[in-house]
Amino acid sequence: MARLLKNNRKIKIEIRKKLFFTAVVLLLILAFCSGTMSFLSGPLQFVGRPIWKIKNYSVDFVSELGVFFKTKEKLREENKILKNKLGKANFQLFNRKALLEENIKLKEILGRKNEDFKFILANVIAKPNLSPYDSLILDRGSQDGVKKGNKVLADADIIIGEIAEIYSKTSKAKLYSFPRDTLNVALGFDKIFAQAVGKGGGNFELKLPQGTPIALGDLVTLPEMGLLVLGRVEEIDLRPEDPFQTVLFKSPVNIFELRWVQILQE
Amino acid sequence: MGSNSTRIIAVVLLLLSVFVLPWWLLVIFAAVLFFYYAPFFEGLAIGLIADLLYSVPREIFWDLPIFFVCFLICFLLCKIVHKQLRISN
Numbered sequence: 001m002a003r004l005l006k007n008n009r010k011i012k013i014e015i016r017k018k019l020f021f022t023a024v025v026l027l028l029i030l031a032f033c034s035g036t037m038s039f040l041s042g043p044l045q046f047v048g049r050p051i052w053k054i055k056n057y058s059v060d061f062v063s064e065l066g067v068f069f070k071t072k073e074k075l076r077e078e079n080k081i082l083k084n085k086l087g088k089a090n091f092q093l094f095n096r097k098a099l100l101e102e103n104i105k106l107k108e109i110l111g112r113k114n115e116d117f118k119f120i121l122a123n124v125i126a127k128p129n130l131s132p133y134d135s136l137i138l139d140r141g142s143q144d145g146v147k148k149g150n151k152v153l154a155d156a157d158i159i160i161g162e163i164a165e166i167y168s169k170t171s172k173a174k175l176y177s178f179p180r181d182t183l184n185v186a187l188g189f190d191k192i193f194a195q196a197v198g199k200g201g202g203n204f205e206l207k208l209p210q211g212t213p214i215a216l217g218d219l220v221t222l223p224e225m226g227l228l229v230l231g232r233v234e235e236i237d238l239r240p241e242d243p244f245q246t247v248l249f250k251s252p253v254n255i256f257e258l259r260w261v262q263i264l265q266e
Numbered sequence: 267m268g269s270n271s272t273r274i275i276a277v278v279l280l281l282l283s284v285f286v287l288p289w290w291l292l293v294i295f296a297a298v299l300f301f302y303y304a305p306f307f308e309g310l311a312i313g314l315i316a317d318l319l320y321s322v323p324r325e326i327f328w329d330l331p332i333f334f335v336c337f338l339i340c341f342l343l344c345k346i347v348h349k350q351l352r353i354s355n
Binding site: 025028029032033037038040041044045048051052055126129130131132133135137164165172174178180181 | 282285286287288289310314315316317318319320321322323324325328329330331332333334335338
């Protein structure tokens, strides 16, 4: 009888422990979703900033060490390939600058005011591969004039996301390519409006009716920021049974290798 | 005492991994620790820390903390496995 009572008491204690655990878990999830725990993000970012910087420095150091183990012949070959690529890139840049100047002059003729953009250069201290959130942590915060909603660019004319959260010395940028996030875009020279869906890692997908004039290599931009490129069409999937064509486009930069970005101050 | 000190080292390593390792490697590492040190409550706290560090407001997954939920599933699965192992032993 005493043994039965003891067992009953043990079971009751077990049930209470499980209920308590469930209540705590639910409270934590609720607190997180409602944003009550957001006050902890600032101190965590403060702690994380030196750790991320040490990690990035170590990765750079180790990759530079690798140069010592490459043979002279390999280095010479790599140098030649890189010089060729640089030459082509310089030519394209020269061409692009000329086109940009012409674009600006034509807009002035039409009475469109050309806005001067101000940028803040920021170092990417935590890349998207550290979390499934497709976010970047940058080393510029409210002290540097960063504001929520500021656009984030790579290479000055490729838009990748916007600032979602700001702390005193760091900020969090959310990338537009997060899976299932939707975005209004303009496609190609004719600025065909469509809604793109993020696929993660700088990749997007959108659907257009079959027969819409698009081609591989067409640029995709945001409607309100015509000169900033979001991506380039990489693949067009056409099926006879489907009245729509699936267009896959991708950011021209590899977001997993980003080291520097520009924060556009509006 | 020995197992306590290794547990503390494991917790510190897991916390550092949040800042250093890719997320999929972090989840694997955490799953191993959840199994070895079941019940590993510290892992749940570290999952929440990871979410606070990296999360941004999202429309999908009902804005749930992804790491915390994954680690919670690991925690519960490891607890069930341990219970089954104890019963079979």
